[in-house]
Amino acid sequence: MEKKISVVIPTYKRPQLLVNCLDAxxxxxxxxxxxxxxVVSDGPDxxxxxxxxxxxxxxxxxxxxYLATLTKKGPAAARNMGWMAAKAPLIAFTDDDCLPEPGWLEAFVCRYQGEPHLVMTGRVQVPLSAxxxxxxxxTAQLQTAEFVTANCCCSKDALLIVGGFDESFSMAWREDSELQFKMITEGIPVLHVDSACVRxxxxxxxWGVSLREQKKGQYNALLYKKYPRLFREKIQKHPVWQYYAAxxxxxxxxxxxxxxxTLLAQLAFTGWLLSIAVFTWKRLRMTRKSMSHITEMMVTSIxxxxxxxxxxxxxxxxxxxxxL
Structure with a gap:
């Protein structure tokens, strides 16, 4: 039977998560x-x-x-190696920590009508604890994201037109938005297929993971440089003024x-404490209230x-x- 769709999964040193994905x-x-x-390993593994x-x-x-890049270059490079080796006209992307629902691929294939240039996105479910x-x-924000590589599908011709993923995005951050913006700029339709679901x-x-996550913010500048209007429309409408104020x-x-x-110092310190308190409260109000988590939110909010x-x-x- 002729292959209808190829699945590309970038991975690196998470074998058990990957096996769970493959089981799905x-x-x-x-x-x-x-x-x-x-499966494309981002470097020897x-x-x-x-x-x-x-x-x-x-x-x-x-x-x-199973393929592997010669050196660690990031998931964008791994995905490029994968889709270029694919044999089917459709390329579905997901991540090694995702679990596609049984009807995931069938939903994409059924929606596809042979269009040479088409992009489809599916639905992402993020199970949360009580x-x-x-x-x-x-992480649950993935459920409302407009376009994520945890669950998308592109015609191979569309990927060829835009050149695939920009490998300058060497971390798992904004490389999916960059691909989306290229598709939009080229006039390639991006359709949502709700029945194509991954968990x-x-x-x-x-502890303190939110501090490490901030490093990804450097790629906001690269995306903004390439697509300033789309960046402001879809990613960040205005600067993070609360951070600059703090x-x-x-x-x-x-x-x-x-x-x-002395007076100015007291006023500034009080204002700074208030800004941190508000930031901490916003992060805590709908999250876990354990002592460890409260402490983590207080320290990281500072x-x-x-x-x-x-x-x-x-x-x-x-x-x-x-x-800014």
Whole structure:
């Protein structure tokens, strides 16, 4: 049977998550002969290679291919290697920590009418605990995102026209929006297929993970440089003024202390404390109220404005574009 759709999964050193994803793909309602699965490791990864070899030995009827980039370049590069090796006219993308529902691929194939240039997005479900953490709630934003590579499908011709993913986005951040913006700019329709669903369980996260996540903000500058209008329309309508206000108040407090301007120092410090308190409250009001989580929110809320602005300006300097 001619292959109708290829699935591309970038991965790196998460073999058990990947195997869970592959198990979900083995349960697709679409005839297994009609699709192929291409796993691309973002760099050499012996454990993942061994895990997929073992998995495929128990699922010999699956059309399966394992590839690896020579060095670690990020998921954009891994996806490019995957879709360029694909044999089907449709390319479905998901991530190794996702679990496609049984009818996922069939929904995309049924919607496809042979259009040479077409992009489809599906629905993402993020199961949350009864008392979610701030990290869980942030992950749940995937459910309302307009376009994510955890669940999308492109015709191969459309990918060829736009050149696939921009490998300058070397982390898992904004590379999906960059692809979406290229499709929009080229006039390629992006359609939503609600019945194409994947589940995205939230992975356990270390304490203070929100600080590490700020590093991704450097790629906002790159996306803004390439597509300023679409960036403001769909990503960030205005600068994060609350972060700049917190930073300005803290700097004012420090300068006032040095200059022995006691009243100004007191006012600035009070304003800074108030801004941090409001930020902490917003993050806590609908999340877990355990002592550990409350402490994490308090500490990270103090630091996030400084770290976020640092990485955003790092990106602004790196990519030579002013982005507030």
């Amino acid at each position: 793909l083995a349960s697709q309602t679409l005839d297994m002969a009609a699709f192929e699965v291409i 012996r454990h993942t290679r061994d895990a997929t070899t073992q998995w495929h030995s128990t699922h010999p009827s699956m059309n399966f291919c 008392q979610p953490t701030d990290f869980e709630r942030n 995205h369980p939230v992975r356990p996260a270390p 930073l300005l108040l803290f700097i004012t407090f420090c300068v006032a202390l040095v200059l022995n301007l 630091l996030i404005p400084f770290v976020s602005i640092y990485w955003q300006w790092y990106g602004a300097v790196k990519y030579r574009i002013l982005l």
